[in-house]
Amino acid sequence: MPYSRAMAFRRLAGEHMGPPPPTLLPGSTVGAAVEMLVETTSAIVVIVDENRIPRGVLTEQDVVRRIAFRLEDSAALDGVASRPVRVIRSGDLMFHAIARMRRAHLRHMPVVDDRDQLVGMLTLDGALAAINSQLVDQIENLTQADDPAGMTLVRAAQIQVAEQLFSDDVPTPEIQSLVSHINNDIYRRMMRHCVATMENEGRGSPPREFCLIVMGSGGRGESYLNPDQDNGLIIADYPDDQHDAIDGYFSELSERLTQAMHAAGMPLCNGYVMAVNPLWRKTARQWRAQMDYWLAQRNGSALRLADIFFDFRGVAGERRLAAQLRDYITDRLHNDRGFLREMYLQDEGFGVALGLFNRFIVEKNDKAHRGELNLKITGTLPLVDAIRALALLHGVSETGTLVRIANLHALKVLDNDEADYLSGAYHHITNLLLRQQMADQRQGKEISYYVHPDSLTDREDDMLVDALKAIRDLRERIRSDLGGGLF
Structure with missing residues (x-):
């Protein structure tokens, strides 16, 4: 039975996912994948690494292509599988998954957790059956083109949806959660836009894995209608002698991102709490060292900066970097009455x-x-x-x-x-x-x-x-x- 207008916008992908699809490890053969599809009657097989992180997908369409090219059963699955793998996180709002599947003409989408591990599968038919048909247009309005102009339209649609939910007596914290999710989606899409633009300009791809984090009310999932930017970067560790080249890339990426978000209607932070500021752009090791420094110093500046940082949340990129840093901070502060006082x-x-x-x-x-x-x-x-x-x-x-x-x-x-x-x-x-x-x-x-x-x-x-x-x-x-x- 379809949900009400209010309920549909609050549904999470994980609430509608089915069991995980069958999986194979990299290096498996096409024959093994086809046999698994037949035995399980599944529509897809997902290639996962040893950590159950999806690395490729074989669909029924891929099997048809394999027959057309007369590949041997012993052929490597890696050469046939679809990449990159389009996934949705279990904690993401379902309407994002619907929009992504519709635009990419996908019938199935693997679901992963915050550590990128496969936990289920979402089908387009099942997702559409769970919502009211008149919501599709609003979903389209909330998922415009990945550029500042498109995100400006998303921001306008976001306010309309929030007003509708408020008039339907949806609890305000749930509306704040929705607003925060939409803002995080804007961050993700603007980051993709900025990375793609730099690649097209010959600047190359990101030289290291990274995670974009948001802080303050956005990190708590408690945004109101007109938040400013509070963001930072966690970058995978690299040798010190590569700092100029690697940080130079992420410095420019951060500048482009903050300006794109500003153009999309999210103002720059007056306090300069943004990834363009080196204070909020560090490697994972540097963040841990920064945390240790704050705990040791306990002066006004250190306490104020730590207070800003502690509510961070990963929203784009390799979010396991944020999860690992969160574990470190939680462990360091547990029972530390002196610092918290x-x-x-x-x-x-x-x-x-x-x-x-x-x-x-x-x-x-x-x-x-x-x-x-x-x-x-x-x-x-x-x-x-x-x-x-x-x-x-x-x-x-x-x-x-x-x-x-x-x-x-x-x-x-x-x-x-x-x-x-x-x-x-x-x-x-x-x-x-x-x-x-x-x-x-x-x-x-x-x-x-x-x-x-x-x-x-x-x-x-x-x-x-x-x-x-x-x-x-x-x-x-x-x-x-x-x-x-x-x-």
């Missing part, structure tokens, strides 16, 4: 918007927003920072705030009431913020994180007070958890 002290200045007698603390200095609440700086940010500190302390590797809360609850770090109040606080504040941003968008106003208290109903006002009180209580508790009341 110092980092949390850096964030303590961002208090909640509640003063004496639980009255709202509103903006006084910014004339454009005087009397309004900045629900990011004095609402979600104090919650995000506090939950991040607790999650890192207890070895939770996930980056999303709600997922972190759920994991901390499962670990009995948060009790039932704490988890319920904090999850509710996040839902309510993000709902107020996104509603205001959509209203500002429709009216042609600058999109910000300000909400006027007068725009709230009495019930929303009461719920906001309760939400901010829960966050304030959490911050008081963390002072004890991280330092035993010593700071």
